[in-house]
Amino acid sequence: MKSKVDVTALADLLRRAAKAEIMPRFRRLDRSDVRAKTEATDLVTVADEQAERMMKAEIARLWPNALFVGEESVAVDPALLGRLKDAELAIVVDPVDGTANFASGIPAFGVMVSVVFMGETVAGIIYDPMGDDWVMAEKGSGAWLRRPNGEAQRLSVAAPVALDQMVGMASTGYLPKDKQPQILANLSKVRFLASYRCAAHEYRTLAAGHVHYLMYYKLMPWDHLAGTLICQEAGAYAARFDGSPYLPHHLDGGLLIAPDKASWELLRGEVFTV
Incomplete structure (x- = not known):
């Protein structure tokens, strides 16, 4: 299009x-x-x-x-x-x-x-x-x-890997305070967690196949619209935490991006249990 x-x-x-x-x-x-x-x-x-x-x-x-x-x-x-x-x-x-x-x-x-x-x-x-x-x-x-x-x-996203081999980025600062401790504990299930404090470079890194997941909770359109589309066009699966598509007017509901739907569902069920 x-x-x-x-x-x-x-x-x-x-x-x-x-x-x-x-x-x-x-x-x-x-x-x-x-x-x-x-x-x-x-x-x-x-x-x-x-x-x-x-x-x-x-x-x-x-x-x-x-x-x-x-x-x-x-x-x-x-x-x-x-x-x-x-x-x-x-x-x-x-x-x-x-x-x-x-x-x-x-x-x-x-x-x-x-x-x-x-x-x-x-x-x-x-x-x-x-x-x-x-x-x-x-x-x-x-x-x-x-x-x-x-x-x-x-560009093409990375091939799917097992949960304990996943490397990625998660912005945990805006998660609900009552959910943060459990999610931070759950992140011990993946191989590595990072944050560049820069969504632009995090999206570039996933789209180029260097990491396996991105997670954000606060969704301002200037931070996430471009990167989400780029990752999807590189083959990624992206959705809000409830499984619904991420649209330009959404400001909350979380966003999880992974190489495919199976990886997304695994991360959502095992790690990002909001």
Whole structure:
């Protein structure tokens, strides 16, 4: 399914915004350039704000009929998030995913965008400013690693393995407090648990076949729409904890992604027992 947006042009915009507004500020932020939003670990920097401002203006020029939903725009106008469900065409932007890493000088952050058409995610792009490449997908066309010189490599998730051999990432901080102890104990059943504090790189890692699962509980669209589609196009099985499809307007209900449905069901039953 081709989106209503030129995905190549959108990918180029992410790269230009990163080079103009993000990378010049990496490891060069003053204290005044960083502030907390909802809590101490929920940060925003001048790079987030300026990159989103640049992308918003360019998207308005190229696709004037698209609803723009940016993480920082929603922070200013929360009502904007509610318009996503009914928008015919929307472009959802995370200008700097992994802001805490970026502000700490850790080179694990990314720029993410997704295209939503009639309530369905139809395209997703994750740009890595450090590696200067994209992983991207349009619905029905596979997932691809693309480089600025035109090189392209099709991505595929890892083959399924036994539970005690699974390596993956889980964001446990937003789980219900009464469920956290049991789930953390259950994670001893897998081989390895990690968190990059950056969904952009976690999704890239699963789509490229290097890990076997991802789990998130809080579902903000700029964090998860692009990566979920990319992983699905790379062959993954993704669903909310109740087994229902993850849709752009969902903000909770958990999200679990695995190489296939059998692995998903095993992880859901043995580990993520919310």
